Amino acid sequence: MDTIEQLLKQAETQHKIIELNMMFSKNMEFFREALPNIYEQFKDYQPTDIKIVIQEDGSLDLANINIDNKLVYGCDPVRFAEETVAGFLANPLAQRLNPDETDVLNMDIESHTPNINKIIRDLKAQNTDHSRVPLDSRTEFVFMLGVGLGYQITELLKHTDIQHLVIAETNLDIFFASLHTLDWQGLNDKFSARYKTLNLILGQTPDMFIHMVSHHAKQIGVFNLAKPYVFTHLSSQELTSATIKFLQNVPIIAGALGYFDDEKVGLTHSINNFKAKIPFMKNHGFLSKKFVTKPVFLIANGPSLDHAKDFIAENRDKAILVSCGSSLSSLFKLGIKPDFHVELERTHPIKEWIDVTTTQEFRDGITLLAVNTVHPDLPKLFNTTGMALKYNDLGGTFIEKYISDDEFSVTLGACNPTVSNAGLSFCAALGFTNIYIFGIDLGFPEGGKHHSAHSFHYDIKDEDIDSFQLAMPEDDIDFKLPANFGGNVISNPLFLRSKLSLESILKDCKEINCYNTCNGVLIERATPTKVTEIDTSTWKPFNKKEFTQKLYKEYFSNKHLLKLPNDSEIVKLFQPAIEALEKAHAVFDKDITSFEEGISMLIKNETITQNFVDAKETTTLGRLIKGSSDSFSLMLALCLNANNKKNGVPAFNSAKESYKKYLRAAQHAIKNNLLENDYSAFNIEQKLKK
Template sequence: MDANQQELTKMMLQATLLANLALLKEQMPAIYDVFRDYTPSDTGVAIDEASNINLYNKDKFVYQENPKDFAHKQVAEFLAEPLYFKFIIQHQDDDSIVFEHAALLKSIYNVRKAETDNKINNPAEEKRLDFVCVLGGGLGYQIEELFNKKDVLNVLLFEPSKDTFYALLHCIELKPLFDKCTANGGQFSIRVGGSEDGVINEISKILFENGHFNISQVLFLKHYDSPLIEKTVERIRGIGHRWAAGWGFFEDEIIGISHTLANLNAKFPVLKKPELVNNSLRQHPVYIVANGPSLDSAIEFLKTNQNNIIIISCGTALRALLSNNIKPDIHIEMERTAGLLEWVESINRTSGLTIKLDEINIIALNTVYDNILKRFKSAHLLSKVNDAGGRLIRALDTKKQFTYPDYSNPTVSNTALATAIELGFEDVYLVGIDLGFESKEHHHSKHSIYFDNDFKHKKVVEKGIEGAFVVKGNFTEEVFTTSIFDSSKGNLELLLQKNLNVKVFNTANGAFIRYTEPKHIKDINDIKAIANKQDRIASLLNKATSLEQLSPYNIESKMDVIKSKTKYALEQLLAYTSVSFNSREELADIFNIQNKSLLTLKNGNADDIVVYWLIQGSFRYFQAYIMTSSYYYSDLEKRAGFINACVDAFNEHMKGIYLEFIENYNKPSKI
């Protein structure tokens, strides 16, 4: 390359940089602010001996061949054998299915299995790729080549190095790539630097904004190896399942509404904001006790010190404590189905217990069955934030006095920690919150119902443990865990990250929980006496809860509005899919529009948000599963027929569940 050509190349590189900066200023101002006056430290774009535009790092060129040729080969290899994440649903056995949504999802699976070989050969063979994560930008030529070979709807570009991304800004024009995505209703997102968790969160954000049906196949184009990219891939393998966790179904929310109304009718008061509560016990430590295997080694400590520590029991840990004559100060429940009553009543059937349920205070999520709460000494409600019943309370709360903590599920340990923080406690010990186990045979406390000879749910528990995987341990190098335990751990960490003023010690020999300090229970000493503990707990719960604004008239008036708005929203949403689809791409485009319409409810007024939480989970699950199942069909005509049959069945399902809602919202739940 002569001097004139070299100068011309440099001018083109500069022009590309300026064009990209202009785009970033308009579309991604936060990234623009980083790179508008950027000076690279050790990596930059340069012209190599073969006159190729190359990446220069630590006194040598990164690409050992023409970077464009390398990119073309890489894309060809990616399209032939992509790395991808697939959405999966674990179906129940037929005799265990109670809900209509579970039956319909299983029927979709059965049809797919009967009509195909039940395998996805290569999702990159699709006419359009709906979601591609590019891990490592390099000079960006692989992204251009991907767009030359395929239509792409959503892209996330993750470049760990700021220097390398700055080099990329000189080499490819981003605007045509942005425009292609947005023209199809998708988006082109960029993340530079940060952590592997930042990538996970960015993917979650894209799925939320553009529809979780895009989780059906998320493809990963890895451009180069780096420690952070490898950690990102491993993190996705480890916790990618959280992207599809806890959406709930319309039928679940009907139960939640029914139980919420029954609890309010029973005059169970709702927990107020922490700033409205003066907790005179806040300086005393709270021991949150769950039913993990390590509870067994903590029993003697709890028994010896119970008069001078505050004990909050979680779910099935209650019987383990009572069997050892340990009385919790507050019990926590969070499961919504009435079937939980059987577990609670097993305590009354346990011989030799001297402490009765009617001597114990309970705080439960608003969704818990009222006949459970009525068995306790005093009952109080914690509003579940991402829940139709919790949002109903919020819609009634015009004075904004109640509290709505994030991360109160998916397990009762999450509810308990959220409750302790909302009550104002700042010194917390986790006991038996293992969220994992060293041995698959010792998965809960030996004192609990799980090890009773006549426990009839043994097979269900054992099946949940079959898919256990390994995570970092609290005191040991690693322990087994399950998807639900891992999701619980993730939400505990998110809650603690928001409340760094709360000091939390983890005494459990289970999964390591970030933002906690590992501490063996035998090393806890210097326990100060608590005078009049029971009276002070009762006073705290009385001050911390209220029924103001929750009169029967206010509730029924609000429900009339909710029923009407739900009908209107479903008519609008189902109208989008009341058409015939010729391809998977057409379905994805309509699902995208449907998702945007759902999000307008989420961003609406308090009543709209109740409607959103009533129906959003069913739309997300069925969109994702119908889309996932469509990939199993290589015969495009059969695929279209399958898609239309699934969508029609879903539309009828939602109409039927709406009728169930308006007929049964204020009646006892069916399960």
């Protein structure tokens, strides 16, 4: 017979089970209305690895079903939540942005860069203390990894008013457990106020976490990422990886915003390239399933090119050679002429570089492949040019409307941020399926070279090297990525973006067999292959001139380019952008006296810009002002977060004056020189060593 104590214990357990089931039913009703996909996924869910258990003392825990019911918490989860939250409040983990200035090519005409550089200089002059400081009573953004039983969420919200909370959970069993312990409707209600958000990410990979957080940040306003906090609840390999990726990707998200002058130049160049009737890409090999099996050498200017130069020279008649960016000058020095040359950047110095570091005789017979934003003088250096529309680009979106519906126009995806990305994207669009990459290092061994030894970069005088914005080994010294042949290489956020972009193409175009010969970063779906391991025994020389000409005619045409409006009509189309900039200027007319007033201004600024982007009649124009609006709002938010919020108020008031100067300069640029080509130059010939 059971004792009274045992009967009471059984009753308590039974009561606990009833409580858990009642909470589950309540949550299911909530999700049935709020997120039906979660309701459908978990209404009949059965855990396979981790289940909720009731301990003898009445506390709950999670147990590993397949590991002898090993406990996840191993203690009272409520007490665990209180202790971990207390530790986080006292010493929180936050990603701190430390932006660098961007070189100004032409101080007289650039609107964005001179003014944002002023804010960056002022931020650095503050000598902000980067030690961890206790969490404040208001927190803008928290990325929580691991939901557990949810007690830490309610505990954290007792101490700080979180404006935007993202909760990511890789393990569906654990989320299922939380449906029995956490009042999800009550939690959602805490974020129902305007300008507050709760975002739930379930069962995704760390890479997808970052993609979804990036998308969410752009929806709520990138300024909220000025000081994002990371709270890791239960550790696991997946969550640790997600934490690292998040911290690495915040600077990448912030650095990929774009800005006014860049978009304006791209628009101008796109329009003038269109007027020149340059043939545009009309087909995509992977959409039409027209595959080309001949080997392709995709060549960039990284130091690994030096190890491959003899192999490339020996096999140049058996493969299609595609040079990317500055590798053209290295190949010129080596006496190796590519069949195609790819360019991505929009500025005039690209034309200047090629003109000075190669000869017309060398360029004759090379087909230029470029996106619509390149400088209109660049195609004049080559006998033949083929263009493709650049994805997510104002200029490409604008001129696409003037390509007849009778002609399919190709928009190149994943062609940023480096010219190597454009190179692989063009190769995929042309249907190539056997691609060998050389010199796409995207990282350097410590103390290693940043480009091929044959590059003209090393002919530039030391005092001029910074003006070219070269990625050097010593930059971002602590930013390391897995290397192609084992170990690590020093890299930077730009190169990580490039790596992810390359991987996205290879993932989408599964027919591509890619071989990475470089000593740089590991690229997923690109097989690490030493140059000495490439079997060329079945490769045969072929008439490459005839082959490339036929391929060009098949993929490029200007027969269906329609007539553009005249210049005054185009400028008139952009009048709404001037009006949106004026509205933003009015928001910042008075100084703030508190942190909250600064955030309110940033929200108003974001609302004006986003309304402009979302409106059907101005969507095409949105990119012209969106990037700079995001960049400046992020800088202003950084000022608010300087040292402490009291110091942030005067920093914000000073910084917003630079934003107002940008807004006036951008308005002037649209009115007076919207369609003028950019001729800012580096005077490269003078900078080369004699």
